[in-house]
Amino acid sequence: MNPIDHHIKFALNIKDPNVIFFDYSYEVKQSRRIKVYRATVKATFKRCPQCGFEQLNHNGHYVSRVAYLTANASEPVDLELHKERLICKHCRTSVMATTDLVDKYCHISRATRQKIFMHLQDDRTQKSIARDNNVSPSTVCRYLDNYDELFRRNYNYLPEHLAMDEVRGVGGVLHFICINGAGDHEIQQLLPDRLKKSILAYFNQFHIKVRQRVKTVTLDLNSYYQDIVSTVFPNAKIIVDRFHIVAMMTRAFNQSRIQLMKQYPKQTKAYRLLKFAWKLYLKYEQELDAKQLFYDRHLRQQLTQQERVQLGLELDETLANTYTTMQGIMTCLKNHDQAGIVTYLNHNEQLSPKMKTTLITFKKNLAIILNASEFKYSNGPIEGINRMIKQIQRTAFGFRNYHHLVSRIKLQQMRTKPSK
DSSP states (O other): OOHHHHHHHHHHTOOOTTEEEEEEEEEEETTEEEEEEEEEEOOOOSSOTTTOOSOEEEEEEEEEEEEEOOSOTTSOEEEEEEEEEEEETTTOOEEEOOOTTSOTTOOBOHHHHHHHHHHTTSSOOHHHHHHHTTSOHHHHHHHHHTTGGGSOOOTTOOOSEEEEEEEEOGGGOEEEEEEESSTTOOEEEEOSOOOHHHHHHHHTTSOHHHHHTOOEEEEOSOHHHHHHHHHHOTTOEEEEOHHHHHHHHHHHHHHHHHHHHTTSOTTSHHHHHHHSOTHHHHSOGGGSOSSOOEEETTTTEEEOHHHHHHHHHTTOHHHHHHHHHHHHHHHHHHHTOHHHHHHHHHOOTTOOHHHHHHHHHHHHTHHHHHHHHHOOOOSHHHHHHHHHHHHHHHHTTOOSOHHHHHHHHHHHHHHHOTTO
């Protein structure tokens, strides 16, 4: 056994028996010191691949340099492979030895490519990945182009539960995103825009029987998407995300509170009651602490969270009724009480104008509002994916190439879901 060959293979994790190392040294390349390992690659041909003749003669070596992975990026590693060449005595065809370390016509090892692939799944810039693997950023971009087809192209399947939204991407353009609303929340598709014709063109590629299997679609209160769902998914129930329902009500209550607050001078107690501790008004009423006292420095007294909210609501009856309606609908959504939601929507007297406008919107979309209280699905998973996409773009300082963005998104989701 050649000890040099054995130790180098052990250090570089190379197991190809046709590669035999015989030397190593340091060299200077582009003002950088690199490690060079020299090896002979033996040819294993017994017959000529062209004519089948058995007599093959040695015909020298072809020397190639291959970039290999290294633990220390400041000292790149190159493999100098001396590939044996053979020539057929009968037809004069020349053949050359091959190895699993590197693809044909390529000078970057498969191990380096695999390492680049693993790094692309992390939240890193492409330049830092190129620097750690001793390749150019253009090489990383070229490999990234190979993963653009990771999105599913199977037009014979759609999940039973879908979730739709948009995310801001390349050049500030809003992209349409659709994911599996249940299970592993895998991305179904990310389109370059959110135009109605583009979305309809994508879903119309699926057979009508495939689209009929979709049971629910979760989205926000955007009538734009509701029309699309009604067109392409005839059997699907539309579910409005509960977060958007609650957000609309809390926004209406906050606007009403601020309008009332501005009617009082800033030095008065009433102004301070409405100005500060505003987060307590937005909590679930059942979660307000009724026992533990705390010192409110703005009121200069000790009181509980419930007492603090009650003092603010006693200032105006309209604000108190608005608060009661908001809390009632939030509780009904939480407890899946559809009858309670209908009751609050139909009894909306003495409410603030902002809350009345919000409830009118809910009445116009009553069916999908009630679906939100019936089903457990929400847009929470897709909002999490949107957050991941924003982080990818922030790390990369933005993308100019839509396909590169799509590939990075899919690769990073593969890291969070290894089974996929």
